Amino acid sequence: MLENVKLEEAQELILSLVTPLPDETVPLLDALNRVIYKDIYSLSDLPSCDQSAVDGYAVSVSEKEKDHSFVVKEHLKPGEMPGYSLLPGEAAGVVTGGPLPGGTVSVVPHEVTRLAGNRLAFTGEIVPGENIKPHGEDFKAGELLARRGAVVNPGLTGALAAFGRSEVAVFRCPRVAILGLGQEVVDCSALPLPGQIRDSNGPLLAGLARKHGAQVTGVQLAGGGTLPQIKDQLERMLRQSDIVLTTGGTASGASDQALYAVRQTGAKVLFWGVRIKPGSHSGAAVYDDKLIISLSGNPAACSAGYHLLAAPVLRLLQGLNPWPRRVNAVCAGSYKKWGGPRRFVQGNLEADQKGLKVTVLPGQKSSMLRGLLNNGNALIDLPAGHPPLEEGAEVSVILLYPFKW
Amino acid sequence: MLENVKLEEAQELILSLVTPLPDETVPLLDALNRVIYKDIYSLSDLPSCDQSAVDGYAVSVSEKEKDHSFVVKEHLKPGEMPGYSLLPGEAAGVVTGGPLPGGTVSVVPHEVTRLAGNRLAFTGEIVPGENIKPHGEDFKAGELLARRGAVVNPGLTGALAAFGRSEVAVFRCPRVAILGLGQEVVDCSALPLPGQIRDSNGPLLAGLARKHGAQVTGVQLAGGGTLPQIKDQLERMLRQSDIVLTTGGTASGASDQALYAVRQTGAKVLFWGVRIKPGSHSGAAVYDDKLIISLSGNPAACSAGYHLLAAPVLRLLQGLNPWPRRVNAVCAGSYKKWGGPRRFVQGNLEADQKGLKVTVLPGQKSSMLRGLLNNGNALIDLPAGHPPLEEGAEVSVILLYPFKW
Known part of the structure; x- marks a missing residue:
């Protein structure tokens, strides 16, 4: 031994x-804070088709077209697919996130339009592509969404949902x-x-x-x-x-x-x-x-x-890097003991605009709970035979919890 | 409206x-990460009596006593209360964390002692108080252990257990x-x-x-x-x-x-x-x-x-300060948009020895999930009518999660 x-x-x-x-498959809502078991890729573009970014009108213009009057062919409701492709001079009412008709050059927000019967008029320039979310703008098919070993955060949960991943394999x-x-x-x-x-x-x-x-x-x-x-x-x-x-x-x-x-x-x-x-x-x-x-x-x-x-x-x-993060920090406070074996002093690491500072927590005796009560997040790593730790010294610090804040 | x-x-x-x-009372082991509802004080000293810090021998000496030979009166086992008070020249075998007999002046670790029958001998100096954890060394009766609004961490769980709090009132x-x-x-x-x-x-x-x-x-x-x-x-x-x-x-x-x-x-x-x-x-x-x-x-x-x-x-x-922490940080990366209303740019705040740095995350369009995928932890707060954000600018940042790391 x-x-x-x-x-x-x-x-x-x-x-x-x-x-x-090994892995287990859990419902997406239960995957928060768990660790991804296998790389996950997007299987399709997101959005899957060109979409409107606003409530308004999809319009089509020829390159020479200058006037701002259009015939409205249809008014699309949420979830409705376009029934027509637009020709120059034509428009369709569209909703935020809704699919755009073929031939759409730009989308005009409804706030700046006037509708009279099926005639749409507005002032202002038509900027090609404006208020259009092109398919694949957010993600292209085949992109890496989450790497093996990644911790699931709320944003990843949302993205996996968007791609239909209602279950996830996690460690x-x-x-x-x-x-x-x-x-x-x-x-x-x-x-x-x-x-x-x-x-x-x-x-x-x-x-x-x-x-x-x-x-x-x-x-x-x-x-x-x-x-x-x-x-x-x-x-x-x-x-x-x-x-x-x-x-x-x-x-x-x-x-x-x-x-x-x-x-x-x-x-x-x-x-x-x-x-x-x-x-x-x-x-x-x-x-x-x-x-x-x-x-x-x-x-x-x-x-x-x-x-x-x-x-x-x-x-x-659980598939994470076993080693804690280690940083150098300036010591706030002192620690009188010296010599002896390698020593780990309980500390609290803080960051501000000047850099990293680690405070020596009160209650360092091994028999004490007090030092643990102070919500410390670091151990100050002092080598064997170290001198007394002085205020302002640079020390090596092990972070006890993930570095994110 | x-x-x-x-x-x-x-x-x-x-x-x-x-x-x-309102509060609810939960078993101590379920209180982790919950918020304390009511200030909690220690009701007694911890340790509750003088204890040994090592396995060894409690010894009593008179001030003039110089020799290092003692009569061992008893050998205490874990959990056993002393049967005698020590007089000068007497000793008792004690265990780590065990209560010390009255009259104990110092505790000598067993590694440096020799026992022959009931005679204990050792070399080296007797330092009064050495290897003794005096009652109340860790906490005195009446000390504040946890304030209303404190988040329960593992150390607090341990301390509350030491004081017999098997249930805790939390928000x-x-x-x-x-x-x-x-x-x-x-x-x-x-x-x-x-x-x-x-x-x-x-x-x-x-x-x-x-x-x-x-x-x-x-x-x-x-x-x-x-x-x-x-x-x-x-x-x-x-x-x-x-x-x-x-x-x-x-x-x-x-x-x-x-x-x-x-x-x-x-x-x-x-x-x-x-x-x-x-x-x-x-x-x-x-x-x-x-x-x-x-x-x-x-x-x-x-x-x-x-x-x-x-x-x-x-x-x-849940009884916490509603406001997120706000810090100033140096902007890493740029953000081209300018003007318009007050804008919140998704960022990731990091700290190193030089200070605080916030990275502008890719995928800032409001329709995108990409920016959320990157595990950002901050929003960069740009005032209405702001100029384009340049690399190296100092910005005000809201932290999305608690500042601890």
Whole structure:
């Protein structure tokens, strides 16, 4: 068993075992925020024919025609197809988005026209092509609408609808199960007895996994279960999910329940311990092609371990780039600790006209929840042996959520 | 009826009629991304007692005590309460997160200790307070954990769990119904007959509303319904929702179905027409305290109208600040059109170390879906009569989604 590995080694060991999930076909309205499984092309022009951009009159003129009086051949209603092709001097009433008759040179908005019987008159110039949406103006047949790996946004939903895609193939959502270890840990709805504490990491991890597009199949606690019971519980959770996250029981010494439980299942341990702070007490194992990632019971360490080890897996499982975006930013605030292993400081990255600024959040101790409460969106990545972090220093920052805003 | 009003007047007319929705209590795990209804305070210290930060030994020393040999009184297991208070020269085995015995001066990690029988020895200095998490270190009783109007993030979920909040009061989600007008418009699953087009705006608006935290109660089309039928349909949708968005039929002339249908219900029209481009054909009415916002049938105009008129309502309904964030940014790319009414150009705002940059997206015509496909996140706000937009110009930008990344 590899112990206390480098972060990159841990990530590579984990990701080398991950392949994106298969696809599933979902109704278009349910595809929002999901990831496109297969390139989607337009199968036809959009619009499919020349259309009017306004309510008004399609008119035909010969090149020499100068007068502005036309015989109106028909008045088309919404959805109605033209019955005639226009000859010079002829016009047809048309509606916004409606198909234009053959021979249409321009469309005149109804506001500037006068109709007397079937004679249409107006003043002003006829500009060929004006108020006409030519077929294929928006999309040509054969254009790439969405690439494999693209996240479905509202605009794409609209475009897919326009092309008749009422269902879309997307990567299946990763199913994540979360198991809280530690016999002193009770559910948040329980009143803890003396010596017991409420589980905060289950809800924390469930929220993080959902933020990253996963479906949480269960948040359970091992409680006072025996090792064989915990083994059974872990195996049940593995059967119901694509990945299991455990939290707690990863320290060495009396609190090493996680490693025992993982080993009991027969899972192959990939590594145990990572040379980072917080999150050093993290490990991973593989059981029948499914990953178990074991995270610290300390909330801030659990969160850091999640972002560095589990989030890349969730991204890759659903067909996304596993790696978070990394930017350089100017540090606002300072952080006194120095030296020791590579450290990830919770931060909040903001952008303004001057550039990128990352604030050091209060509550950095690995046992604290406070730092997580502040809606931070970044981890400041400080190399091993780093000096104290000074206000104004340029730092490398990992973004925890997609870069879009 | 007010016609062709200024954007700000339209927004004020609409928002003056909106009050945030009442609260509902949801299980903690379902509260993610919802909006806190009422300030939440911590009711106790966290941790509730002094705890060990490591697996090791709690030790007691007198001020003069120099030796490093202790009598171990007990070995505490996870969840176990101390049975003794320590006197100088005494120690107790403790676990990470476990309660410390009275009299503990410091906790020594087990890795640096040697145990022989009940005699504990180690080398190195005893630093008072080391490896002790004092009660209230993370949160003191009475601290504000979450303010009314805060969006629940994973960290807050964890903190609320730690304080035993297994349920949370959040603003009810706005229920949005979407009605597509235009008898030529058919569902995206249908094969359009000649002259018919598929509905793209229903799915587009459903996606936008969901992005803004709404629950979509229905996406319907009026199709070839008669005016009384559309009136009934609109009234049914109003009963099932907090707000109805209509799309299409807002132009003047033959395509003015929306205004007729809205008036048929007896709704009071607040305004019809806004002096912006795209989105000039937008209107709003109120029916029994519920808003009907009518948007253009042109996709880009529908989207702009949604962001400028409907999104503020959805935000306010769920207790958020209705106004989008506005920033100044440098324009990347140009936009040739000039003059005319106030214009909103679809853009994508990005941030890097040099500051904020907004790209003009391809496909700006109001009839186009292309501009919406590009995952834009901003509207560039150009005043009425503006000159052509040049590369490098500083522009004012409205952010369509929350600023966090």
